[in-house]
Amino acid sequence: MTHTTRRSILVGGGALIASSATAQxxxxxxxxxxxxxxQTADGPITIELAxxxxxxxxANFLRYVDAKRYxxxxxxxxxxxxxxxxxxxxxxxxxNDPARxxxxxxxxxxxxxxxxxxxGAISMARYDPGTATSEFFIIVGDxxxxxxxxxxxxxxxxxxxxxxxxxxxxxxxILAAPVSATAGxxxxxxxxxxxxxxxxxxxxx
Numbered sequence: 001m002t003h004t005t006r007r008s009i010l011v012g013g014g015a016l017i018a019s020s021a022t023a024q025x026x027x028x029x030x031x032x033x034x035x036x037x038x039q040t041a042d043g044p045i046t047i048e049l050a051x052x053x054x055x056x057x058x059a060n061f062l063r064y065v066d067a068k069r070y071x072x073x074x075x076x077x078x079x080x081x082x083x084x085x086x087x088x089x090x091x092x093x094x095x096n097d098p099a100r101x102x103x104x105x106x107x108x109x110x111x112x113x114x115x116x117x118x119x120g121a122i123s124m125a126r127y128d129p130g131t132a133t134s135e136f137f138i139i140v141g142d143x144x145x146x147x148x149x150x151x152x153x154x155x156x157x158x159x160x161x162x163x164x165x166x167x168x169x170x171x172x173x174i175l176a177a178p179v180s181a182t183a184g185x186x187x188x189x190x191x192x193x194x195x196x197x198x199x200x201x202x203x204x205x
Contacts (some may be wrong), residue, residue, distance in 0.1 A: 024204070034058075035165060035205035036065050040075065041198040042174055045138070045167035046205065047122055050160075053113040057124055057132075057161035060105045064134055069100045070202035077137075077184075078175050079191050087141035090174045091125055092199060101133045106192045108159045110147040115160035120168055124159045138164060138171050163188040 015016060033052070038045045049058040064070050075092035094100050107129035117123060121139045123146065126132035139146075148157035164171060174197050183192035 008142060015204070033162075034062065036062070036202055037068070037205050038167075038202045039200040040170060040174070041200065042177075043167065043170035045170050046165045047162050048114060049162040051111070053115055054083040054108045054161040055161060056106055057108050057159050060102065060132075060147050061136070061161060064094075064203045068201075069094060073199040073202075074193075075174050075195040075199065076193050076196045077188070077191050078177060078179055079192055080175065081143075082140070084141075086172070087143075088145070088175055089137045089139050090171055091135060091137040092197075093125070093136055095137060096133060102130045104133050104155070106111065106130055107156060108161070110157050110160055111150065113160065117143045117158070117160060118163070120164040120171075121160045122162045122164065124161065126158065129156045132159065140168070140171055140175050141191060 021166065034045045034049050034103050036049065038047065051058040052148050070093070073092060073094045076095065077091035078088065079091070080086075080088040099176070106125075107126070109129075117139050119139060119141050122136055123139065124132040125135040128197055146158050147160075149155045168200065173194070177193055178194045178195075179190060179199060180194035184190060
């Protein structure tokens with residue numbers, strides 16, 4: 001994946017990767033990790049948060065959940081990695097609504113957390129490191145190119161903070177949903193879901 005393609009994952013102001021496999025296997029201590037059930041119009045997605053590895057990012061996500069700020073949000077972007085349309089990512093959140101957004105958080109690099117953009121990973125969308133607020137994306141297929149580069153001064157990647165414990169069928173359904181041929185700016189054109197998929201509620205399990 002080129003640097004330009006990686007940059008195209010960055011969250012837009014109002015919008016926003018590869019063989020299909022099973023979701024990431026929960027760690028042995030997964031029973032102690034918090035879970036969030038996100039009810040969408042296409043079905044539920046249960047997310048297990050890696051609070052032991054990405055505490056800052058998880059606390060931020062739970063802050064939105066506990067404040068019910070994801071209620072009424074949407075999945076609005078489906079990025080397919082061609083030539084395989086069944087791999088990619090789906091992005092959701094509150095479209096950086098300033099009335100519902102908390103301050104940005106520090107970037108937790110995958111070099112530090114040891115997490116990776118594997119199938120089912122949930123990660124933060126952002127512009128530059130340290131600008132992530134509410135928007136997130138779920139990976140369908142393994143996309144390690146979104147991890148931080150190991151070399152000094154390399155691309156910082158995106159902050160994985162958990163994985164889908166149940167509901168990848170819902171994630172795949174959203175990825176396969178229709179998109180607008182004209183909506184979206186720049187490289188995001190043709191990736192905006194039409195219609196968007198509602199996030200009805202997001203609650204701790």
